């Protein structure tokens with residue numbers, strides 16, 4: 001009997017921590033207004049804005065798998081990886097994120113600026 005109670009307690013703890021881990025990993029979904037706002041955002045520098053529009057906007061400016069531009073809940077957990085890891089993932093690709101975000105003429109500096117622009121809440 002004791003053993004059953006103990007395993008039930010352990011199972012409950014396991015389920016709770018699994019649930020907590022999941023809520024931490026999945027940020028809340030953006031609202032329609034937040035998606036509309038993200039669609040309209042552009043980097044201030046025209047040259048960078050052109051690269052952003054041609055390469056990143058299609059995935060990061062819409063509701064989808066990519067972290068939404070300017071939407072803090074999607075970026076805060078990623079920023080903890082540090083700027084060098086984010087740059088490496090943007091340059092080399094990461095899961096659904098294609099290498100250089102399909103921006104073949106983007107330099108590392110461009111990618112750094114783009115990441116900064118996309119990850120800051122506007």
Ligand code: HEC
Pocket residue numbers: 052055056057058059060065066067078081085086087089090094095096097098100101102103106111114115
């Ligand atoms: C074809 C769609 C697509 C394009 C184009 C795209 N991304 Fe992404 N990006 C994604 C997806 C999907 C993710 C989420 C990957 C994951 O976390 O599994 C992502 C994630 C990222 C991340 C976070 C990586 C991490 O380690 O958490 C950065 C930074 C990023 N993209 C930068 C860019 C930049 C800069 C551009 C434009 C030059 C760009 N992306 C273009 C789809 C895209």
